[in-house]
Amino acid sequence: MIILPQKFATAFSLGSLATISGIALLRGPRAHAAHMVSRERLLFTVSYFGSVFFTLFFSVVVHSYLGTLLFVVVQVIALVWYVVSYFPGGSAGLQSTTSNLVGGARTLLPF
Numbered sequence: 001m002i003i004l005p006q007k008f009a010t011a012f013s014l015g016s017l018a019t020i021s022g023i024a025l026l027r028g029p030r031a032h033a034a035h036m037v038s039r040e041r042l043l044f045t046v047s048y049f050g051s052v053f054f055t056l057f058f059s060v061v062v063h064s065y066l067g068t069l070l071f072v073v074v075q076v077i078a079l080v081w082y083v084v085s086y087f088p089g090g091s092a093g094l095q096s097t098t099s100n101l102v103g104g105a106r107t108l109l110p111f
Helices: 005-027 029-036 042-062 065-085 090-108
Strands: none
Touching: 005 029, 005 042, 005 065, 042 065
8 A cells, every 4th residue: 555555545445335335235225325315424425435536536537645545544434434333332332442542642652
């Protein structure tokens, strides 16, 4: 990813879309689409599909190393947020893990 982020970004974006499509097929495409545009999921939907679009845009059209890297990171965060939210207790577990990691990082960093 560090050496050739454009190749990674294209493959990862397609795999990410396949993951979302697989979940949609399990839940039913109409039900899943309705769920993704619901009020509580709209922020995720916009951030996820925006990050996929901009990842592909920066990697395929602009060929920007930093832009591709930035939006791949945003896409990974959005995809993890999405997948974890479907596990029972997943959101609470992710929030707890994140706060523990941030707390641990604060003890290691000098500022």
